[in-house]
Amino acid sequence: MNQLLELVPGIAFFVVYFLPESIAPFLNSDNRIYWATVALMVAVGLQFILFLILKRPITKMMWFILIVAGVLGTMTVALRNPLFIMWRPTVTSWLMSAIFLFSYYVGKTNVLKWLLGDQVRLPDRRWRQQTLVLGYGLLASGTVNIFVAYSFSEQTWVTYKVYALFVWPVLFAIVLVIINLIEHRKNRAQRTL
DSSP states (O other), X not given: OHHHHHHHHHHHHHHXXXXXXXXXXXXXXXTHHHHHHHHHHHHHHHHHHHHHHTTOOOOXXXXXXXXXXXXXXXXXXXXXXXXXXXXXXHHHHHHHXXXXXXXXXXXXXXXXXXXXXXXXXXXXHHHHHHHHHHHHHHHHHHHHHXXXXXHSOHHHHHHHHHHHHHHHHHHHHHHHHHHHXXXXXXXXXXXXX
């Protein structure tokens, strides 16, 4: 349920951006990104309020996303510069990547295990593998986002962002499943020897 709720702001952004002018006559090619940004900020705020009302835990990541969306969204609308909102996914991904990779290479505590250890039981080696995959995956995700933002049209970037909401998590899951299957086969082969 929480994962579905986390998709709502991105979907709201996409829907408002692509609303036809016949439905929303105030939208035109010059202001779509700004209205979509406002929709994103409102959706993030409402999502936050909904979690409070439902007494669901507000994670550090939700606070982080609220702040980044609020700051970069406000800058986008106030300064009439869509690059700020285009940088939002990159900033979020790169900061998360830095946290995971720092945890992997330098930290004494595995941040992924710290976040999910109560819900998932894994050997420390698997926690380290998954932290590394997510760290580099988020680095790639942020890099591809900013590449698309600077290399293609605004409309292409918006379309990419909507697909990226679904594609990147699936890619991460596939890589993690493959790693876990390889580990499982290695362990099984060692037990049969």
